[in-house]
Amino acid sequence: xxxxxxxxxxxxxxxxxxxxxxxxxxxxxxxxxxxxxxxxxxxxxxxxxxxxxxxxxxxxxxxxxxxxxxxxxxxxxxxxxxxxxxxxxxxxxxxxxxxxxxxxxxxxxxxxxxxxxxxxxxxxxxxxxxxxxxxxxxxxx
Amino acid sequence: xxxxxxxxxxxxxxxxxxxxxxxxxxxxxxxxxxxxxxxxxxxxxxxxxxxxxxxxxxxxxxxxxxxxxxxxxxxxxxxxxxxxxxxxxxxxxxxxxxxxxxxxxxxxxxxxxxxxxxxxxxxxxx
Numbered sequence: 001x002x003x004x005x006x007x008x009x010x011x012x013x014x015x016x017x018x019x020x021x022x023x024x025x026x027x028x029x030x031x032x033x034x035x036x037x038x039x040x041x042x043x044x045x046x047x048x049x050x051x052x053x054x055x056x057x058x059x060x061x062x063x064x065x066x067x068x069x070x071x072x073x074x075x076x077x078x079x080x081x082x083x084x085x086x087x088x089x090x091x092x093x094x095x096x097x098x099x100x101x102x103x104x105x106x107x108x109x110x111x112x113x114x115x116x117x118x119x120x121x122x123x124x125x126x127x128x129x130x131x132x133x134x135x136x137x138x139x140x141x
Numbered sequence: 142x143x144x145x146x147x148x149x150x151x152x153x154x155x156x157x158x159x160x161x162x163x164x165x166x167x168x169x170x171x172x173x174x175x176x177x178x179x180x181x182x183x184x185x186x187x188x189x190x191x192x193x194x195x196x197x198x199x200x201x202x203x204x205x206x207x208x209x210x211x212x213x214x215x216x217x218x219x220x221x222x223x224x225x226x227x228x229x230x231x232x233x234x235x236x237x238x239x240x241x242x243x244x245x246x247x248x249x250x251x252x253x254x255x256x257x258x259x260x261x262x263x264x265x266x267x
Contacts, residue, residue: 004260004261007260007261053228053231056153057151057154057162057228058149058225060262
C-alpha cells in the first residue's frame, strides 16, 4: 500500500471565542487568540490517500483529480476567508476553528468525494497552522 | 536528495491514452525533479552509543545503493523501470526493497519520497 499526499496552502483568518463563557474566561483560555478582530495564518493542508499503484499506469490516483477535489471541497471554501464568519461549520456555537477542528472538517468535506471515486481511501489529513504546529486526523472519531 | 529525470509513459497504452493519463508528464523528452528521500529506521537505542543506528553508516549505504545509482540519472534508463513506469509510487516502493535488508542497524519502517513541494509518497513495506 502506498500513501500519496498532496500538499496545498490556504490563507484564512479566525478567532477563538466560546459564547457560553465570560470574556474573562475566554481571554484566560485562549489568550491572544480571543481577539474578536481575529488574526490569520497561511495554513498548509496535507491530504493523504492510500491505495495500490495501478499495474498499467503506476499511479495510486490521478494527482490532478486529487488537486481538483481539494480545491473544490476545501480550498474554495476556506482560502482567503474568515473561518468564523464565512464557513458554515465554524459559525458561532458550532466548531471552534482550531487546527484540530479544521483537520476534522477537511476530512468530512473530502471523504465522500474520495470514497465515491473508488480505488483509494482517505488515510490522513494534516493541517499546519504554523511551521511549528500541526494537527493530524485519521478518521477514527 | 537526488536529482533525476523521468518520463511517464506506459507501453501498453495508446499515445492518446498516455497523454490523457499522464498529461505533461508524458512529454517525450522527460522532465526532472529534486527528489527528497527520507528513511524512517526503527529500533532500540543502543546503551553504549545512544544510537538506533550510526548515521554515518546509514549515509554510506544510502549513498552506495541509492544516490550513486539514481542521482543525476534518467530513471527510465534504470533496469528497475524496464517494465514499470517510473512514477514516484513505484520509485518509493523500489527504494524500500533496495534498502530494507541493507541497513547497518535497525528496521526500515518507511521510505518517504517527496517529488515536488506539493506531493510526497510513503511506503511501509505492506
